[in-house]
Amino acid sequence: MVEDEEHRRMRGEVEHNWFARWEEELPSPEELMPLSQSLITPDLAVAFDISSPNPSAAPPHTQLPPPPPEFESPDLSAPSGAGSAGNEEPARTLKRPRLVWTPQLHKRFVDAVAHLGIKNAVPKTIMQLMSVDGLTRENVASHLQKYRLYLKRMQGLSSSAVAGGSGAGGGVPPGPISAVDAATEQLFAGNPIPHSFLSRSVPGTGQEPFLQFMAPSLLPHHPQMAAATAYYHQRQIGFDHGFLAMEPPGLQRMGATSLGLIQPPAAAAHPANSYGDNINLSSRGGGEKRVLTLFPTGSED
DNA sequence: GCGTAAATAT
DNA sequence: CATATTTACG
Numbered sequence: 001m002v003e004d005e006e007h008r009r010m011r012g013e014v015e016h017n018w019f020a021r022w023e024e025e026l027p028s029p030e031e032l033m034p035l036s037q038s039l040i041t042p043d044l045a046v047a048f049d050i051s052s053p054n055p056s057a058a059p060p061h062t063q064l065p066p067p068p069p070e071f072e073s074p075d076l077s078a079p080s081g082a083g084s085a086g087n088e089e090p091a092r093t094l095k096r097p098r099l100v101w102t103p104q105l106h107k108r109f110v111d112a113v114a115h116l117g118i119k120n121a122v123p124k125t126i127m128q129l130m131s132v133d134g135l136t137r138e139n140v141a142s143h144l145q146k147y148r149l150y151l152k153r154m155q156g157l158s159s160s161a162v163a164g165g166s167g168a169g170g171g172v173p174p175g176p177i178s179a180v181d182a183a184t185e186q187l188f189a190g191n192p193i194p195h196s197f198l199s200r201s202v203p204g205t206g207q208e209p210f211l212q213f214m215a216p217s218l219l220p221h222h223p224q225m226a227a228a229t230a231y232y233h234q235r236q237i238g239f240d241h242g243f244l245a246m247e248p249p250g251l252q253r254m255g256a257t258s259l260g261l262i263q264p265p266a267a268a269a270h271p272a273n274s275y276g277d278n279i280n281l282s283s284r285g286g287g288e289k290r291v292l293t294l295f296p297t298g299s300e301d
Numbered sequence: 302g303c304g305t306a307a308a309t310a311t
Numbered sequence: 312c313a314t315a316t317t318t319a320c321g
Contacts, residue, residue: 098310098316122303141303142316148304 099139108132109143 101109112129113121123141130140 101315124302137302138317142318145304146315 099135101143105132106143109140109147113144113147 108130109126112126116125116129121144123137123144126144127135127137127140
């Protein structure tokens, strides 16, 4: 069953179908949000001001918060809130734990870039538009780099002879797919790629054509790749780190939380939710890791 | 400040 | 071991 889908996917014919399925199978933010909240310790939640369900940020299927290309969202709040009560963690000069780019966050990233246009899609601008607290220019820059590589790879593929229709055997035969590209592809694959990036100008600023085609995301069937299919590693889940993958010390605010920044392994808790597929990666002789699969963000503007 | 490359951590 | 993220350098 799954194989069939993959084969068709390779042909690039059922894009909509798989995409639609994706959305359907995707865990609703609602499902994940509450879950994450539960995981969040009350103490921490209070510190962040998110102890209670945020009225302004808890849309069931929300598409994308309002990232107006003109004004910034008030997500960025000053650290004044915590000034009083029992939580005084210097958010400055503290090393930040790894940031986990969750589909939701990535979606926002893409959205920001789309509105800005490749031309203005610079780390700083993107970061500002995203208005995600805790997000720094470095984070965006790094992600942007990967994003670019992802798009670049797409161009090459669609432009070059591909076809290969036969995915026989393996799937993606040719393809000097760097590890980074593959990974990026994975993450970005399930995300909406603003056509603006591929060949159109964006609203607001005159842009030149950047890419040309938006090829369906081809997921290499490599065993390792499969593992990548799982957005989170066996223990790379943001659980250990909290929601934003940020440790308590150094946290300021989390608009991100409301955004559904992190996505806990719902699959682990809800086996009933069968996403794309949980792939068991068998590295070699006994290396077995199970990963959760969740990705894409819903829709595009 | 942005882009790219390499290093480190998970 | 591979991948993701972080950090340093150009």
